[in-house]
Amino acid sequence: MRKILIAEDDFFIRDIYSKVFSLSGYEVQVAVDGIDALEKIKANHYDMILLDIMMPRMTGIDVLKNVRTLTTPVKDTPIFIITNLGQQNVIEEAFKLGMDGYILKSQVSPQQIVDEINSYFINKESVPQQ
Amino acid sequence: MFLLLLFSALILVIITIFIINSSYAHAVQKARKSIISSLNEAAVVIDSKKNVSFLNKPAENLIGISEKEAEGKPIDDVLQVYSVENDAPDTYNLYSQSADVANRQSHTVMLRKVNGDKSQILLTTTKNVLGTNEYVLITFLDTSDEKQLEEMKVDFVSMAAHELRTPLTAIRGYASLLQMHYATNLEASAKELLTRLIVSTTNLTNLIDNLLSVSRIERNDLTVEVKPLDLGIIVKDIFSSFEQQALTRKQHFTLDMSDKLPYVMADPFRIGQVFINLISNAINYTADGGTITVTVADKSDHLEISVQDNGEGIPKEAMARLFTKFFRVSGSLEQGSKGTGLGLYITKSIVEMHKGKIWAESTLGKGSLFTVSLPIATEEQKAQHDKHISNNAFLTVKNGQGIIIKKMPTTTASANI
Numbered sequence: 001m002r003k004i005l006i007a008e009d010d011f012f013i014r015d016i017y018s019k020v021f022s023l024s025g026y027e028v029q030v031a032v033d034g035i036d037a038l039e040k041i042k043a044n045h046y047d048m049i050l051l052d053i054m055m056p057r058m059t060g061i062d063v064l065k066n067v068r069t070l071t072t073p074v075k076d077t078p079i080f081i082i083t084n085l086g087q088q089n090v091i092e093e094a095f096k097l098g099m100d101g102y103i104l105k106s107q108v109s110p111q112q113i114v115d116e117i118n119s120y121f122i123n124k125e126s127v128p129q130q
Numbered sequence: 131m132f133l134l135l136l137f138s139a140l141i142l143v144i145i146t147i148f149i150i151n152s153s154y155a156h157a158v159q160k161a162r163k164s165i166i167s168s169l170n171e172a173a174v175v176i177d178s179k180k181n182v183s184f185l186n187k188p189a190e191n192l193i194g195i196s197e198k199e200a201e202g203k204p205i206d207d208v209l210q211v212y213s214v215e216n217d218a219p220d221t222y223n224l225y226s227q228s229a230d231v232a233n234r235q236s237h238t239v240m241l242r243k244v245n246g247d248k249s250q251i252l253l254t255t256t257k258n259v260l261g262t263n264e265y266v267l268i269t270f271l272d273t274s275d276e277k278q279l280e281e282m283k284v285d286f287v288s289m290a291a292h293e294l295r296t297p298l299t300a301i302r303g304y305a306s307l308l309q310m311h312y313a314t315n316l317e318a319s320a321k322e323l324l325t326r327l328i329v330s331t332t333n334l335t336n337l338i339d340n341l342l343s344v345s346r347i348e349r350n351d352l353t354v355e356v357k358p359l360d361l362g363i364i365v366k367d368i369f370s371s372f373e374q375q376a377l378t379r380k381q382h383f384t385l386d387m388s389d390k391l392p393y394v395m396a397d398p399f400r401i402g403q404v405f406i407n408l409i410s411n412a413i414n415y416t417a418d419g420g421t422i423t424v425t426v427a428d429k430s431d432h433l434e435i436s437v438q439d440n441g442e443g444i445p446k447e448a449m450a451r452l453f454t455k456f457f458r459v460s461g462s463l464e465q466g467s468k469g470t471g472l473g474l475y476i477t478k479s480i481v482e483m484h485k486g487k488i489w490a491e492s493t494l495g496k497g498s499l500f501t502v503s504l505p506i507a508t509e510e511q512k513a514q515h516d517k518h519i520s521n522n523a524f525l526t527v528k529n530g531q532g533i534i535i536k537k538m539p540t541t542t543a544s545a546n547i
Contacts (some may be wrong), residue, residue: 014299016307023311084295089355104380106335109306 002047002121003027005061007037008022009055017050034058038066046077048117053083053090061094068098077119082113161334166267176205183265192272194244209268212240214250238273249274288345291338298338302331333491340472344455347479354397354483358512361433362391364398365426368405368543372413379418387426393507394433400480407473408437408500416441432503440497444490
């Protein structure tokens with residue numbers, strides 16, 4: 001079973017995402033803000049991390065930055081940003097920092113996010129690592 | 131002697147007429163002057179040498195100068211105006227730009243007051259005042275408050291829309307969760323209610339997104355980040371995302387495009403929105419079984435992308451206002467809450483940010499043709515952005531509206547871009 005961390009400060013959205021991922025066969029853990037997320041990432045192994053950007057205490061972009069500069073294998077965990085911020089410069093910054101995908105929250109249903117994450121894993125298995 | 135008398139009498143008459151006439155003209159001039167003085171609007175009258183002839187109280191207050199100080203001075207010294215955009219002194223030729231009352235135009239400019247403060251003003255110049263061609267009347271209104279109010283309105287709309295998004299995302303999320311995972315045992319009528327709930331929240335989400343786009347456009351905050359782009363890939367992608375929808379409506383939905391297209395300078399996400407809007411409009415406003423054709427044509431220095439349908443068409447009187455904000459074609463009410471009247475306004479704004487053009491042709495009852503023209507990227511532009519291309523950012527459009535941007539495996543990305 002794939003283990004996934006969902007970092008999202010809004011109670012309802014966090015609840016929806018954890019339900020939909022659990023129902024789709026993922027083992028779900030949640031974080032309520034950026035610091036919480038970073039602590040959990042350091043202490044656990046995840047197959048995927050989903051980060052909101054606008055979170056209290058630490059933004060998702062900063063979590064991403066921190067994870068990618070770690071020295072443990074954790075630094076290569078796939079990270080998707082799931083946010084309502086659609087500005088090109090934010091997206092490009094996240095790409096430069098090494099995120100693996102960017103999903104505009106308001107534009108997709110929770111199931112579409114699951115589908116996207118599923119297809120990410122399918123692609124990853126079929127494409128040889130470089 | 132008699133002749134001399136007659137002659138002097140004649141001269142006297144002429145002089146009298148002249149005096150009466152000029153005192154009449156003077157009286158008229160005085161009356162007009164007093165009308166200008168009593169205006170609430172700031173007014174300055176200049177003579178043919180562009181020197182200040184006189185100004186009224188509101189003008190004195192707005193500029194911060196007394197009539198005495200201003201009188202006889204060149205207008206450019208008294209009324210210092212700047213262009214709103216770049217703060218450069220406006221080499222405004224007030225005199226030559228003026229027209230008579232029927233044809234005059236107003237300009238929004240910045241006024242620098244004597245104390246250095248700046249105000250946005252709406253300025254109008256009128257020729258042929260005071261009964262003579264010699265004078266030009268300059269009237270102006272302080273519009274700073276209106277500008278501020280307008281900014282507050284835009285900010286409010288943007289804030290409200292942002293705040294609405296979070297709870298709406300929750301409503302939409304729970305509704306779709308319910309539908310996907312908990313609705314199997316519901317009776318058909320309950321399932322139908324759930325579907326309606328989801329359709330309505332989707333419409334509301336689109337409305338909010340559009341409002342946010344409009345407020346960004348109005349704050350000049352909507353940016354496009356252009357790069358050399360094969361528009362064919364984008365159009366094809368969007369086209370495929372609508373195929374299912376057209377199929378359920380039994381519409382003949384075709385794409386006519388050559389495989390090899392020159393690049394255009396475009397922002398993939400924004401330009402995608404343009405074609406999503408145009409194609410979804412065509413599908414929505416065309417009856418079941420109708421025909422929709424998307425064409426991409428290479429016109430050597432620009433690409434023309436057109437969306438043609440044989441749908442209900444647009445009435446002639448609506449054409450002029452088609453691309454304006456909140457405009458909806460009357461009679462399209464039976465379309466329910468589909469349209470917000472913002473889509474084409476946003477579309478046009480985006481196209482213009484790409485230095486492109488958009489236009490529509492339509493015959494009521496016969497269908498519509500929307501065409502977007504985008505300039506082809508020059509070699510120079512392409513070279514400049516070559517570094518950008520090697521970025522692995524790539525974008526996919528899903529279901530005609532959602533966007534998911536993902537890093538593509540390098541091999542696939544280079545094949546696509």
